[in-house]
Amino acid sequence: MSETQAPTKSDANQRSPFPNPDQQTAKKLAQTVERAAKVFADKSLRFTKLRQQVFEEIAATHASIGAYEILARLGDKGTRVAPISIYRAIDALLDAGVIHRLESKNAFFACRRTDHTVKGRRPIFLSCEKCGAVGEVDGQHIFDLIGEAAKEAKFTPRIKFVEVQGLCPRCTAAAEKA
Ligand SMILES: [Zn+2]
Numbered sequence: 001m002s003e004t005q006a007p008t009k010s011d012a013n014q015r016s017p018f019p020n021p022d023q024q025t026a027k028k029l030a031q032t033v034e035r036a037a038k039v040f041a042d043k044s045l046r047f048t049k050l051r052q053q054v055f056e057e058i059a060a061t062h063a064s065i066g067a068y069e070i071l072a073r074l075g076d077k078g079t080r081v082a083p084i085s086i087y088r089a090i091d092a093l094l095d096a097g098v099i100h101r102l103e104s105k106n107a108f109f110a111c112r113r114t115d116h117t118v119k120g121r122r123p124i125f126l127s128c129e130k131c132g133a134v135g136e137v138d139g140q141h142i143f144d145l146i147g148e149a150a151k152e153a154k155f156t157p158r159i160k161f162v163e164v165q166g167l168c169p170r171c172t173a174a175a176e177k178a
């Protein structure tokens with residue numbers, strides 16, 4: 001496909017920060033897990049069985065999930081581990097950049113963008129107040145502006161994230177219909 005060709009409908013959907021959760025298939029989940037495994041391999045980190053299991057639970061939701069929910073879901077599947085092990089696995093996944101923490105909810109979601117970690121650009125998180133969906137879009141210019149404003153004030157900023165609360169495209173459409 002040439003660069004100039006208009007994106008097809010499925011391309012556009014893939015590129016949306018809010019993919020349709022109904023289209024989350026086992027195949028897509030497997031591809032997401034494969035991508036995460038590759039990130040670990042590229043960084044010479046071990047994608048242990050527990051790290052993979054924790055990642056799968058996080059990637060399986062289009063929303064975000066807390067550590068205790070992950071613990072409960074793994075328990076339902078017969079994997080009983082101590083909370084500290086879950087937290088360590090989460091830390092490893094955060095460090096590798098394959099998941100992000102939603103500070104407002106103390107919950108985690110899988111990174112679906114493949115470019116921002118490569119280019120070193122930072123995303124901002126868009127969090128739906130209604131259905132819990134989380135998306136990310138490029139926000140490097142926002143971090144640059146914050147950095148400049150802080151520098152002018154001779155202030156050393158320590159921002160790790162920017163979260164925007166609101167309504168995702170599906171909830172916006174549903175609200176307009178009502
Ligand atoms: Zn990300």
Ligand SMILES: [Zn+2]
Pocket residue numbers: 128129130131132133167168169170171172
């Ligand atoms: Zn929503």
